Amino acid sequence: MIQERRFWVDSYPHLRRVAEELGKLAFGTGDVIEIVVRPAWRDKTPGLTPGQVKAAIKEDFYGTDEFFVGNRKYRGVQSSEESDREEYSRLIDFAYQWAAEREVLIRDWRRGPTKGKEGDG
Numbered sequence: 001m002i003q004e005r006r007f008w009v010d011s012y013p014h015l016r017r018v019a020e021e022l023g024k025l026a027f028g029t030g031d032v033i034e035i036v037v038r039p040a041w042r043d044k045t046p047g048l049t050p051g052q053v054k055a056a057i058k059e060d061f062y063g064t065d066e067f068f069v070g071n072r073k074y075r076g077v078q079s080s081e082e083s084d085r086e087e088y089s090r091l092i093d094f095a096y097q098w099a100a101e102r103e104v105l106i107r108d109w110r111r112g113p114t115k116g117k118e119g120d121g
Contacts, residue, residue: 002027008040053104057095 002025007018027033055077062078080091099106 002031002033053099053106057098058091060098061091061094 007021009015009018022035025033058077058080064075064077066073066075068074080088083091096106098104
């Protein structure tokens, strides 16, 4: 079984090293590998934290509640934990659509932030 790997190439010498690594892959007869070449993902939300992106998505999906404490106005957003399974599913679909429309990359953190990413050597 071949382990998934991702290579980030920023120069011809690095491309040659990646080609050498690919040449070392051991796979048997009948195994098929896929090689995809595309521009690298660029962070489309410079300076924003994942929490800020999450808050923006939830505000657009649920809307905001405004309330006052004394003379000061506050805004609140419903917690996604209060959603039933159907509404939460719609929130997830909305989040992917929201991100696609704004060219925001939403990483799949279940796979780990760097799984399959090759170092810069």
